[in-house]
Amino acid sequence: xxxxxxxxxxxxxxxxxxxxxxxxxxxxxxxxxxxxxxxxxxxxxxxxxxxxxxxxxxxxxxxxxxxxxxxxxxxxxxxxxxxxxxxxxxxxxxxxxxxxxxxxxxxxxxxxxxxxxxxxxxxxxxxxxxxxxxxxxxxxxxxxxxxxxxxxxxxxxxxxxxxxxxxxxxxxxxxxxxxxxxxxxxxxxxxxxxxxxxxxxxxxxxxxxxxxxxxxxxxxxxxxxxxxxxxxxxxxxxxxxxxxxxxxxxxxxxxxxxxxxxxxxxxxxxxxxxxxxxxxxxxxxxxxxxx
Amino acid sequence: xxxxxxxxxxxxxxxxxxxxxxxxxxxxxxxxxxxxxxxxxxxxxxxxxxxxxxxxxxxxxxxxxxxxxxxxxxxxxxxxxxxxxxxxxxxxxxxxxxxxxxxxxxxxxxxxxxxxxxxxxxxxxxxxxxxxxxxxxxxxxxxxxxxxxxxxxxxxxxxxxxxxxxxxxxxxxxxxxxxxxxxxxxxxxxxxxxxxxxxxxxxxxxxxxxxxxxxxxxxxxxxxxxxxxxxxxxxxxxxxxxxxxxxxxxxxxxxxxxxxxxxxxxxxxxxxxxxxxxxxxxxxxxxxxxxxxxxxxxxxxxxxxxxxxxxxxxxxxxxxxx
Amino acid sequence: xxxxxxxxxxxxxxxxxxxxxxxxxxxxxxxxxxxxxxxxxxxxxxxxxxxxxxxxxxxxxxxxxxxxxxxxxxxxxxxxxxxxxxxxxxxxxxxxxxxxxxxxxxxxxxxxxxxxxxxxxxxxxxxxxxxxxxxxxxxxxxxxxxxxxxxxxxxxxxxxxxxxxxxxxxxxxxxxxxxxxxxxxxxxxxxxxxxxxxxxxxxxxxxxxxxxxxxxxxxxxxxxxxxxxxxxxxxxxxxxxxxxxxxxxxxx
Numbered sequence: 076x077x078x079x080x081x082x083x084x085x086x087x088x089x090x091x092x093x094x095x096x097x098x099x100x101x102x103x104x105x106x107x108x109x110x111x112x113x114x115x116x117x118x119x120x121x122x123x124x125x126x127x128x129x130x131x132x133x134x135x136x137x138x139x140x141x142x143x144x145x146x147x148x149x150x151x152x153x154x155x156x157x158x159x160x161x162x163x164x165x166x167x168x169x170x171x172x173x174x175x176x177x178x179x180x181x182x183x184x185x186x187x188x189x190x191x192x193x194x195x196x197x198x199x200x201x202x203x204x205x206x207x208x209x210x211x212x213x214x215x216x217x218x219x220x221x222x223x224x225x226x227x228x229x230x231x232x233x234x235x236x237x238x239x240x241x242x243x244x245x246x247x248x249x250x251x252x253x254x255x256x257x258x259x260x261x262x263x264x265x266x267x268x269x270x271x272x273x274x275x276x277x278x279x280x281x282x283x284x285x286x287x288x289x290x291x292x293x294x295x296x297x298x299x300x301x302x303x304x305x306x307x308x309x310x311x312x313x314x315x316x317x318x319x320x321x322x323x324x325x326x327x328x329x330x331x332x333x334x335x336x337x338x339x340x341x342x343x344x345x346x347x348x349x350x351x352x353x354x355x356x357x358x359x360x361x362x363x364x365x366x
Numbered sequence: 367x368x369x370x371x372x373x374x375x376x377x378x379x380x381x382x383x384x385x386x387x388x389x390x391x392x393x394x395x396x397x398x399x400x401x402x403x404x405x406x407x408x409x410x411x412x413x414x415x416x417x418x419x420x421x422x423x424x425x426x427x428x429x430x431x432x433x434x435x436x437x438x439x440x441x442x443x444x445x446x447x448x449x450x451x452x453x454x455x456x457x458x459x460x461x462x463x464x465x466x467x468x469x470x471x472x473x474x475x476x477x478x479x480x481x482x483x484x485x486x487x488x489x490x491x492x493x494x495x496x497x498x499x500x501x502x503x504x505x506x507x508x509x510x511x512x513x514x515x516x517x518x519x520x521x522x523x524x525x526x527x528x529x530x531x532x533x534x535x536x537x538x539x540x541x542x543x544x545x546x547x548x549x550x551x552x553x554x555x556x557x558x559x560x561x562x563x564x565x566x567x568x569x570x571x572x573x574x575x576x577x578x579x580x581x582x583x584x585x586x587x588x589x590x591x592x593x594x595x596x597x598x599x600x601x602x603x604x605x606x607x608x609x610x611x612x613x614x615x616x617x618x619x620x621x622x623x624x625x626x627x628x629x630x631x632x633x634x635x636x637x638x639x640x641x642x643x644x645x646x647x648x649x650x651x652x653x654x655x656x657x658x659x660x661x662x663x664x665x666x667x668x669x670x671x672x673x674x675x676x677x678x679x680x681x682x683x684x685x686x687x688x
Numbered sequence: 689x690x691x692x693x694x695x696x697x698x699x700x701x702x703x704x705x706x707x708x709x710x711x712x713x714x715x716x717x718x719x720x721x722x723x724x725x726x727x728x729x730x731x732x733x734x735x736x737x738x739x740x741x742x743x744x745x746x747x748x749x750x751x752x753x754x755x756x757x758x759x760x761x762x763x764x765x766x767x768x769x770x771x772x773x774x775x776x777x778x779x780x781x782x783x784x785x786x787x788x789x790x791x792x793x794x795x796x797x798x799x800x801x802x803x804x805x806x807x808x809x810x811x812x813x814x815x816x817x818x819x820x821x822x823x824x825x826x827x828x829x830x831x832x833x834x835x836x837x838x839x840x841x842x843x844x845x846x847x848x849x850x851x852x853x854x855x856x857x858x859x860x861x862x863x864x865x866x867x868x869x870x871x872x873x874x875x876x877x878x879x880x881x882x883x884x885x886x887x888x889x890x891x892x893x894x895x896x897x898x899x900x901x902x903x904x905x906x907x908x909x910x911x912x913x914x915x916x917x918x919x920x921x922x923x924x925x926x927x928x929x930x931x932x933x934x935x936x937x938x939x940x
């Protein structure tokens with residue numbers, strides 16, 4: 076095992092981790108703001124990939140797809156929040172969980188009805204094919220692109236949350252919805268937007284992952300579990316935690332698969348178990364969410 | 367409304383004999399169901415849902431990972447028979463013990479999480495158990511499941527239960543279900559039982575009253591695991607194989623659904639929920655392969671419009687009239 | 689009468705993030721007394737209450753019960769050691785009956801993991817629970833669902849639940865909050881009767897209520913002890929008057 080191989084595998088882990096980061100951030104935003112863990116998050120990821128397929132068929136442009144698909148799924152997310160999730164506020168924490176769980180079933184089955192049970196092949200777009208030299212080895216260009224997109228999106232989100240009025244409302248609302256209402260902002264609109272944003276991020280992750288992991292109706296299920304693990308490790312409601320943990324889990328899984336592919340998936344569970352035992356609130360979580 | 371005294375009223379009288387009534391009702395299933403295997407399945411999944419409901423309906427803990435204990439019970443029992451050469455009764459015991467062991471371990475990790483976090487972590491840890499069982503394919507058969515569970519007879523000395531006879535198998539399973547119902551009924555009427563409900567109602571308050579809520583939750587998690595494990599063991603005996611997908615999150619979700627459909631926090635609700643789900647699935651799959659769509663829509667409809675479930679709604683209607 | 693104070697806090701600081709809720713608070717509570725903690729809003733009364741009851745751990749300093757350091761003990765253990773509290777915002781078990789609410793509070797002291805005894809048969813526990821409900825005037829309501837009762841009755845239930853633990857120290861956080869004048873009077877009478885049997889520490893916002901009943905009054909302001917003495921001392925204290933400026937001494 077050479078250093079070059081180690082570094083290459085670490086980079087692969089970062090690429091995988093970028094997908095996880097996008098998922099986990101979306102989940103953390105929804106949870107932090109609405110106190111709803113979105114059990115349909117994997118389904119939005121999956122729908123994003125299929126939306127991308129459709130967009131690609133219509134426009135023949137990958138770039139157009141990665142803009143259009145998340146927007147479309149984001150709109151779907153807003154619709155879901157408005158019609159299904161909102162009636163449940165105040166009814167106890169379990170109801171939105173069960174609702175979004177059921178919703179994921181519906182989404183998966185509808186996709187199966189529309190697109191069939193076989194997966195859809197998804198080629199890496201031509202302009203992103205090939206490899207790039209990183210000094211210690213060659214690395215698929217697509218994965219560099221993926222990491223790049225993740226960095227840009229996370230950066231943009233950060234700026235939005237820290238610098239804009241909208242971001243201020245989001246952060247304040249996550250801490251205390253009452254304050255925001257007093258300030259005259261319609262918190263419900265914010266909830267809807269946040270849910271849509273989270274769904275859109277999941278969709279983007281799904282589309283970006285498509286060339287690597289394929290497009291099937293079931294692709295959302297393992298990803299949901301991964302997103303949960305990342306959220307536990309990073310800390311619920313923390314965007315920094317989601318980012319760091321996402322990359323960490325991605326790298327740990329990649330490196331583990333070097334030694335033993337069988338244990339790659341189990342390694343993330345080991346990481347989660349470790350977190351639960353040693354630091355239950357997660358790396359960056361706030362103690363309150365432990366209860 | 368105030369009741370005159372706890373013992374008055376036909377409703378209260380019935381409630382005191384709920385175990386016997388439940389067992390009688392369940393025995394009738396073999397007559398109602400279209401075929402015996404489905405009837406036995408209803409018993410098994412009802413028991414599985416009973417375990418889930420103890421956590422969810424009574425203690426207020428929503429676990430999406432109970433299938434892990436069902437699976438540990440099934441594989442524990444199955445492996446004892448296939449690799450250990452044990453007979454049925456000891457194998458069932460091993461299955462239950464495996465599930466309890468798993469529940470104690472997972473419970474330790476999970477119990478400090480409250481509410482929302484709890485559901486996520488149990489789902490993830492359930493998948494972890496699923497992955498472990500899948501990867502240990504030398505033992506468990508991996509993707510193909512565990513096959514060749516030869517559970518044809520139970521020799522009790524004075525008589526022999528022939529498990530190849532579907533009716534005898536049904537009553538064999540019913541015996542265990544009746545046992546579980548009796549234990550759960552006793553538990554729920556005990557001080558520990560009302561503590562569970564108190565935790566569901568107001569955990570902070572319970573702690574202020576002097577209860578170690580974490581320890582209590584850990585214990586009930588283990589008990590729930592035991593019930594789910596017993597159901598799993600019986601499942602292995604029932605099918606003679608253990609398919610790998612009984613351990614995944616669909617299975618966990620299904621049993622949450624059954625608890626919800628039947629009525630959370632009701633004694634007999636889980637069996638009603640199991641019966642409805644399994645009968646519905648049997649009917650629907652004749653027409654379409656998109657059963658999951660119905661399940662999903664049912665989940666949504668239940669949560670939005672019918673959160674008390676079938677049995678729960680019925681009970682509260684009867685109570686308001688009694 | 690031993691001279692070890694029944695409860696004591698020493699050099700207690702409580703900080704939440706950058707905000708100091710309590711600073712340098714040291715008080716020794718004498719057994720059998722009715723002590724009232726008063727102060728304007730934001731004075732730190734609730735935080736102090738939570739430190740006494742164990743739900744907030746001090747950032748620095750210690751809490752003692754009969755000389756034993758309980759600063760690090762978990763909440764449920766502190767209750768079992770003999771400190772019972774009522775909550776400021778009514779906190780009962782809404783879907784359970786009034787009787788069950790009290791029985792659960794009683795059980796917390798001894799029968800927590802009993803999975804076998806049928807509760808319907810626990811006659812002595814039921815009788816005792818009814819007796820406790822009688823003290824707060826709720827015996828006739830025992831089969832009602834707790835959440836369905838009027839606010840004032842729920843406050844009384846809270847009190848019953850605190851009593852059920854047979855506490856040596858009874859901590860009450862604004863027990864008359866939201867009550868009508870009649871209910872308030874009844875509650876204060878009850879508190880006085882209870883204080884003859886045990887130590888009572890009362891956190892109150894309304895000075896008038898506590899003046900006539902307390903053995904000792906402690907005034908908190910900005911997280912510090914401003915004054916500590918008998919009701920007469922406090923009444924004569926100009927600092928206290930100044931702090932309560934805008935609220936009449938008699939009507940606060």
